[in-house]
Amino acid sequence: MSRIGKLPIQIPQGVTITVKDNVVTVKGPKGELFQSINPNIQIAVEDGHVIVSRPDDEKDNRSMHGLYRSLIHNMVIGVSEGYRKQMELVGVGYRVSNNGQLLEFALGYTHNIHMMLPPEIKVETKSERNQNPLLILESCDKQLIGQVCAKIRSFRKPEPYKGKGIKFVGEVIRRKAGKSAGAK
Numbered sequence: 001m002s003r004i005g006k007l008p009i010q011i012p013q014g015v016t017i018t019v020k021d022n023v024v025t026v027k028g029p030k031g032e033l034f035q036s037i038n039p040n041i042q043i044a045v046e047d048g049h050v051i052v053s054r055p056d057d058e059k060d061n062r063s064m065h066g067l068y069r070s071l072i073h074n075m076v077i078g079v080s081e082g083y084r085k086q087m088e089l090v091g092v093g094y095r096v097s098n099n100g101q102l103l104e105f106a107l108g109y110t111h112n113i114h115m116m117l118p119p120e121i122k123v124e125t126k127s128e129r130n131q132n133p134l135l136i137l138e139s140c141d142k143q144l145i146g147q148v149c150a151k152i153r154s155f156r157k158p159e160p161y162k163g164k165g166i167k168f169v170g171e172v173i174r175r176k177a178g179k180s181a182g183a184k
Contacts, residue, residue, distance in 0.1 A: 007069065009051075017076070022039050028078075033079060033141060035072065038064050052069040082140050087135040087137070088166070090166075091156075096135050101119060103135075107155055123138075161175070161178055
């Protein structure tokens with residue numbers, strides 16, 4: 001048995017889960033999420049818990065058992081608590097500003113980068129004197145917010161010599177030593 005797959009999912013107060021035609025719908029105070037499920041995997045909602053089970057020990061069923069349990073668990077957390085990511089822009093002249101769902105980055109290129117965010121994501125930017133600009137993203141969809149963060153990070157990845165770039169708050173960048181004077 002999958003250790004992850006056999007764990008029951010606790011349903012918090014205010015969250016409803018319905019399963020219909022191999023689609024799991026999770027509704028909560030932060031939003032509503034859908035996930036299609038393989039027909040081989042059974043989902044049962046019983047007295048405040050969701051139980052994910054598989055019919056046999058075939059390789060495909062074993063691999064999907066833990067996966068679907070994790071996806072449903074992430075959906076439950078997302079609609080009840082939500083997910084929040086904070087990104088920091090490290091570098092001289094690096095800035096970010098938002099106008100609604102439109103982000104504008106100044107990252108040392110000859111042009112500014114504009115990015116339109118999906119409506120499911122709430123965005124906030126903070127620029128304080130003598131501190132790095134912050135970009136705060138919130139959403140109920142863990143997969144979507146991770147994908148958006150990866151795209152934003154790809155505009156200017158942190159480099160190992162000076163640590164300049166877009167990084168997550170609290171992330172440690174592995175630093176390298178620069179050139180050293182050669183001995184003659």
